[in-house]
Each structure stands twice: as C-alpha cells, then as structure tokens.
Amino acid sequence: MGWQFNMIVILALVFGGTGWCVYRTIKAEDKK
Amino acid sequence: MAERKNTDQWTSRWGLVISCVGMAVGTGNIWRFPRVAASQGGGAFVVALMIGLFLWGIPLLMAEAVWGKVSRMGVIGSFKVMMGPKWTWMGTAVALICLGITFYYSVVVGWCFRYLAYALTGVIKPGLDAEALWASFSGTPGAMVPWHILTMIAATLVVLRGVCEGLEKVNKVMIPMLFILLIFLAIRANMLPGASEGLRFFFEPKWEDLLKGRVWLEAFTQVAWSTGAGWGLMLTYFVYTKKREDIALNATTVCFADTMAGLLAGLVVIPTIFALSPDPSAAVGSGNTGLAFIHLTNLFTIMPGGAIFAALFFLSLVLAGFSSLLAMVEMTIRFFLDAGWSRRKAALIAGLGIALFGLPSAWDISFLDNQDWVWGVGLLLSGLIFSIAAMKIGVNKIWEEHIAPDSDIKAAWMFKLIYLFPLWFSIIFIWWIAQAASWYPDTYMKWLPISEYTFSVGTMFYQWAIVVAIALVTNKWLTNRSRFPFEPTE
Numbered sequence: 001m002g003w004q005f006n007m008i009v010i011l012a013l014v015f016g017g018t019g020w021c022v023y024r025t026i027k028a029e030d031k032k
Numbered sequence: 033m034a035e036r037k038n039t040d041q042w043t044s045r046w047g048l049v050i051s052c053v054g055m056a057v058g059t060g061n062i063w064r065f066p067r068v069a070a071s072q073g074g075g076a077f078v079v080a081l082m083i084g085l086f087l088w089g090i091p092l093l094m095a096e097a098v099w100g101k102v103s104r105m106g107v108i109g110s111f112k113v114m115m116g117p118k119w120t121w122m123g124t125a126v127a128l129i130c131l132g133i134t135f136y137y138s139v140v141v142g143w144c145f146r147y148l149a150y151a152l153t154g155v156i157k158p159g160l161d162a163e164a165l166w167a168s169f170s171g172t173p174g175a176m177v178p179w180h181i182l183t184m185i186a187a188t189l190v191v192l193r194g195v196c197e198g199l200e201k202v203n204k205v206m207i208p209m210l211f212i213l214l215i216f217l218a219i220r221a222n223m224l225p226g227a228s229e230g231l232r233f234f235f236e237p238k239w240e241d242l243l244k245g246r247v248w249l250e251a252f253t254q255v256a257w258s259t260g261a262g263w264g265l266m267l268t269y270f271v272y273t274k275k276r277e278d279i280a281l282n283a284t285t286v287c288f289a290d291t292m293a294g295l296l297a298g299l300v301v302i303p304t305i306f307a308l309s310p311d312p313s314a315a316v317g318s319g320n321t322g323l324a325f326i327h328l329t330n331l332f333t334i335m336p337g338g339a340i341f342a343a344l345f346f347l348s349l350v351l352a353g354f355s356s357l358l359a360m361v362e363m364t365i366r367f368f369l370d371a372g373w374s375r376r377k378a379a380l381i382a383g384l385g386i387a388l389f390g391l392p393s394a395w396d397i398s399f400l401d402n403q404d405w406v407w408g409v410g411l412l413l414s415g416l417i418f419s420i421a422a423m424k425i426g427v428n429k430i431w432e433e434h435i436a437p438d439s440d441i442k443a444a445w446m447f448k449l450i451y452l453f454p455l456w457f458s459i460i461f462i463w464w465i466a467q468a469a470s471w472y473p474d475t476y477m478k479w480l481p482i483s484e485y486t487f488s489v490g491t492m493f494y495q496w497a498i499v500v501a502i503a504l505v506t507n508k509w510l511t512n513r514s515r516f517p518f519e520p521t522e
Contacts, residue, residue: 007234021288029045
C-alpha cells in the first residue's frame with residue numbers, strides 16, 4: 001500500500017465522518 | 033438585577049453546531065496538528081487521534097453539554113446544580129483554569145492579527161528576515177500590547193451583542209469562511225512543484241508507529257487540547273440550546289470537524305514546507321510559533337503569489353483563534369449573568385478584566401510560555417473533574433435521563449467510555465510530569481523567577497494549588513451568587 005492509498009483512506013475516514021454527522025444534523029432539522 | 037427571560041438563544045441547531053466547531057477549532061489545529069502529525073507517524077497518528085476522540089473528546093464534550101443544558105448556568109453555577117452547593121468549587125477550578133488560558137490566548141490571537149496586518153501592508157515580501165521580524169515583535173516589551181487590547185475590544189463587541197446577534201451571526205460567517213480558505217490554500221499549496229514530497233511525508237504508511245507509546249500520548253494530548261473537551265466552553269454554549277437538543281450527535285460532529293480542520297491545515301502546511309524549504313525537517317521540528325511566524329513566513333517571501341497566500345493563511349489563523357476566544361469570553365461573562373448582571377455590564381467588565389490580566393503575557397513572552405504550560409497541562413485536570421463528577425452522579429443515569437431521550441445516536445458506550453478517563457488521565461499526566469522533571473533534573477520543583485523556571489513542575493503545582501485554594505475559599509460566596517439560570521423559551 002502506497003502513501004496515496006493511505007491518504008485516501010484517512011481523508012475518507014475524517015471527511016466521511018464529518019459528512020455523516022452533517023447529514024444526520026440536516027435530517028434532524030428537516031424532521032422538525 | 034435578575035437576567036430577564038429572553039429569546040437570546042441559538043436560533044437553530046446549525047447556529048449551535050457551527051459555534052461549537054468555532055470553539056474547538058483554534059490556532060492549534062493550524063500550527064500544532066500538522067507539525068505533530070507529520071513527526072509522529074502521519075497516518076498512524078491520525079488513527080490514534082480518531083481513537084482518542086472516542087476515548088477522550090466525545091465523552092467529555094457530552095458531559096459538558098449535559099451540565100450546560102440541565103443547569104442552564106455557566107461553569108461555576110452548573111456544578112452547584114449538578115453536584116450540590118458543596119461542590120461548586122469544582123466548577124470554579126475548571127473556570128479558573130480556562131480563564132488562565134483566556135488571559136494569554138487573547139495575546140496569541142493578537143499575534144495572528146499583527147501578522148495579518150504585516151501581510152496586508154506588504155511587509156512579508158522577498159528579502160524579509162522573518163526570524164528578525166518575530167524576534168523584534170515578540171522580544172520588544174510592549175509591542176504585543178496594542179494587538180492584545182484590540183483583540184479584546186473586538187471580542188467584547190461581539191459578545192456584547194448576545195448569543196443570537198453576536199456569537200451565532202459572527203460564527204456563521206467565520207467558520208464556513210475558515211474551511212473554504214483552508215481548502216483553497218490546500219489546493220494552491222499542492223500545486224507547488226515538489227509538494228507531493230510533503231504529502232508523501234505526511235501520509236507515508238508507518239503503521240508500526242502505532243506500537244510506539246509516544247504516538248498515542250501525542251494523539252491523546254492533541255485531542256485534549258484541540259477539541260476543547262474539559263474546558264467548560266461546550267458547557268457554556270449548551271446553556272443557550274433549545275429544551276430538546278441532540279447531545280451525542282453534536283459532540284461527535286464537533287470532534288470530527290475539529291480533526292478535519294487539522295487535516296486540511298496539514299494539507300496546507302506540510303506540502304508548502306516540502307516544496308519550498310531547504311530544510312523541511314527543521315521546519316516541522318520547530319515549535320508552533322516558530323513554524324507559523326518564522327519558517328512559513330520565510331517561505332511566503334519566496335513563494336509565487338506569496339503575499340496573497342500569507343494574507344489568507346494568517347486570516348485563517350485569525351478566524352480559528354478569534355472564534356475560540358469568543359467562546360472563552362462568553363464562558364467568563366456567563367458567571368456574571370448567573371449572578372444577575374446585565375449582559376452589557378458583564379461583557380464590559382469581563383473584557384476589561386481579560387485585557388488587564390492578559391497584560392503580563394503581552395508584555396513578556398516568557399510569562400506567556402509559562403501560562404501556556406501551566407494551564408495547558410491544567411486542562412487535563414479539568415477533564416478529570418468532569419469525569420469524576422459524572423461518575424459521582426451516575427454515568428448510566430446521565431445517559432438515560434439527559435442524553436438518550438433527545439439523541440439520534442443511541443450508542444450508550446460512547447458516553448460510558450468516560451469510566452476509562454481517569455486511566456488515560458493518569459498515563460498522560462505522569463508522562464508530562466516526567467518529561468518536565470527531566471528538563472530541570474535538579475531544580476524541577478523551583479518556580480521563581482518564572483523567566484528562569486518557565487516549564488518546571490513546581491510552577492504547575494504551585495499555580496494549580498493557588499487556583500484550588502481560591503476555589504475552596506470562595507465556595508460559599510460563589511454558590512450564593514450563582515442564582516439566575518438562563519431560561520430557554522423553546
């Protein structure tokens with residue numbers, strides 16, 4: 001595994017985690 | 033005079049979340065995260081940090097949020113409500129530790145404003161000796177004072193306008209702008225010839241580093257200092273939430289967004305250094321201020337379009353630092369509001385007080401370094417206070433009564449990990465103390481003069497002892513003064 005793969009995994013983990021939280025927040029706001 | 037029942041609370045969850053992210057994302061995300069991540073195994077460090085978020089940051093932020101939402105009072109009053117009048121001193125100790133940071137953090141944000149002004153007025157240009165510039169600014173007594181005062185005037189003007197019109201409106205502009213700036217700067221930095229060497233250094237898989245204790249200690253320390261967990265700031269912002277608010281999701285969002293900001297800053301700083309610096313290891317190995325105000329500033333002078341890059345970089349530092357400072361000033365004035373003062377009077381007194389008590393740090397950088405050391409490590413104690421308090425009340429009880437009913441994330445384990453906090457605290461605390469003892473092998477308990485024993489063990493213990501003594505002596509008085517909780521209208 002090269003550093004490029006490593007970079008993609010880490011960015012996906014952190015950006016994906018933040019994105020998921022934002023998505024859940026938007027969903028909760030919509031429900032109101 | 034009682035604080036009148038008003039509608040000055042967050043207008044939406046977005047307002048709350050963005051302000052909490054602003055509280056967490058500070059200068060440390062931009063100048064500490066990239067440096068430490070790059071020198072501690074890159075990807076391995078980020079994995080350790082993510083685990084640290086769950087073991088340290090998220091449970092503590094959840095506890096803080098409960099304190100604020102249930103008590104509707106600032107740090108001091110919240111401990112009175114949650115633990116009983118005998119334990120108000122615990123809140124006072126947390127508040128004083130955070131206040132100790134606030135006094136010098138305003139000076140740090142003042143530096144960022146100064147360097148933004150340098151960039152905008154064309155001082156950062158080819159031929160500049162960045163080391164001499166920093167030495168003259170930080171080493172001349174009084175040079176930092178006007179910037180500290182200006183910063184405090186700006187922060188006071190924002191909190192004076194209240195939660196909805198001040199904090200929420202300003203954060204809603206600053207935080208999206210900060211992320212957009214970091215993305216733009218990261219793209220530009222990675223277009224520099226040779227930038228990919230920086231990315232390789234940052235992301236090279238060094239999974240064996242996960243076996244090194246130092247990587248874990250640095251990752252947990254970064255979580256403690258970066259997420260704002262245990263500072264009492266999340267607590268303060270949750271005073272103004274609506275009656276129903278999702279604590280688990282908000283705490284998780286803050287931690288992930290905080291890490292994202294650090295990672296983006298890493299994508300700006302490390303590739304820039306590797307593309308332009310003749311000695312990248314020295315730049316990465318330098319301290320926080322050395323990295324931003326000397327190494328990077330030097331690189332901006334030789335970079336194509338460096339003046340614009342420098343202005344945007346220091347603007348992002350200003351946005352990150354100022355949004356955190358606002359939370360600290362609000363934490364400070366919340367006590368006065370709990371005592372029944374008007375926001376106007378409370379903001380003016382708090383602003384003036386912070387400006388005055390920040391003067392020693394603005395005058396002498398060795399005093400600031402000392403305060404950064406004493407209260408930075410002191411934050412670990414604040415976290416311990418929250419974890420012990422949560423266990424005394426009952427972790428299950430807090431989860432079932434205050435978090436689970438309004439939470440989309442039904443993962444009780446996320447909060448129950450707070451049981452392990454004393455273990456992490458002990459390991460990291462002992463590590464820091466052992467390190468500090470090795471710096472002054474024969475005189476580690478000495479603390480005066482501060483300019484000589486800036487980072488000693490003694491300087492920490494004695495100043496902490498003073499804070500705990502003040503908290504205990506004033507317990508009854510502060511308990512009686514904390515009487516006017518915020519009353520949410522919806």
